[in-house]
Amino acid sequence: MPIGEGIVVSLSISACAHKKAHTGLPPVATPSSYSSYSVDELLIQHEGLQLRPYMDASNKLTIGVGRNLDDTGITRDEALLLLHNDIDRVTKQLDVSLPWWRSLSVARQNVLISMAFNLGVQGLLGFTRMLSYLQDGDYSAAAEGMLTSKWATQVGNRAVKLAGMMENG
8 A cells, every 4th residue: 555545544534533523423433543452462353362273264274363374384484483482392391301411412412302302301201211321421322222212113214313413422
């Protein structure tokens, strides 16, 4: 919309409100009366805020505030924002569940983050022997524990790469 049109519309609405005020009719909403809502609040009020995917009235997979995942999806930047939020969540959970994990090399910390990201922290905690070897500094045994797990058969090359990182730090 060209700038001039917005100004004309605003003046027309204000002029109508002023004219109706003198006629005894109820005033027309003016742009300033809309300013009590942010556009965020307005859209949340109309669309709702859903933190889990759902099917909307048009049978489209939707999340958040009316984000149509079928037609729009998410951008790369949005995917990376979600990833960073997930990494933060996982690292905080690891801080609580494995207080010693921060003493590991960055490569070994990254292995645990990757495994927890894939399995969930509770799933990672199921690797009790591997974690015990890791805490004791027996990185070869920890890597072997990773490779002989059901998880390794499910994720294939991911397990091989992570076990190499675990062993070589």
